[in-house]
Amino acid sequence: MTDYSSEYLLVQKFLQGDESAFNRLALKYQEKIYWHARRMTGNHLDADEIVQEVLLVMYKKLNTFKYSSSVYTWIYKITSTRSLNLLKRRKLKEIFSFEDRDNNDLKNTEDIIANLETKETFQKLEKVLQKLPAKQREVFIFRNYDQMSYEEISEITGISTGGLKANYFHAMKKITEWMNEND
């Protein structure tokens, strides 16, 4: 259970000039931000870029945080937006570039996953996730990895819970088909 009161306190301390409060907030969320971005983008380098972008937005925009939502939701909103923007930029590059589309293979040479067995499974699922449309992938990740309720996901993405459930259904169905094809 997230302790919202301590997070609000950290935000207030940072806004009063305590830089270490920001560091503590960043430390609390950096892994969540990274893994969400990693599963959305499919590679370590893009996820790393997004982490830095999200921290920068947090640093600059915490003074605009309204306390109407939790800090957790606010940070995930930024992460979701940055991830989707990167995917859009990547798609545009693919359209206007004559290079090989599967650039993620090049980016996968750098990775931080320690356990080799888990890494193989992770990369297998990662490849399948990358085949999903961004919105379906996002709901799947929020639901299964970030373990959010549909109401929380709706608050972050702005999509209705009915729409999210439909996206989740399609995502789950496609992943199951593709994974069973590969076996």
Place this chain on the structure above:
Amino acid sequence: MKMIDKKIIEYLDGTLSEAGREKFEFELNSSAELRNELAKYKKIVELVEVTKNISADGYYFGKIIPKFRSKTHKRLKFFVPRYAYAFAVSAAAFIITFNFWNGAAFNSNENIFTEDKSYNLLYVYPAPLDQYNIPDDLIAETDSLISSEIRNELLASATNAGSYLQDDYYSLIGNLDEQQAELLYEELLSKEKY
């Protein structure tokens, strides 16, 4: 098949109602096909569980905040010099442009005659007359004509024209400043003579 898939996904997602879950579990017991389909989806759920908590290189996560701090520090350091640099470049561009246009305007006055050139008018203008071997008795008349030409031009342009009415052309030319001499020279040359 679609409805079965929907029920399976909702069952595994935990979004079926209490009654819906009981009904589904009852159907599971009696349907092998349903159990086979459920097994396929359960594989994905198991894969997700395995990949949920991944052990990653802790060194990487330890570097995230220092990397972020080094970037924000660089942005702050460059902030003031960046504006100073932009101002300096703008000021330099303005000064260069200003001098260029001022220089162009100045250069248009480059044709002002030096003092020597204004006296040269005295020798250049009458010179063509020499080559025609005009008799002496006509030279005076020619001088008078030249004086009259110069005087007419001066009268047309000068503000204190009255001072030029009596003088011969030597005096007329001698009293001109460099700019007047140049203008007079140009005007006379452009006219058709006798």
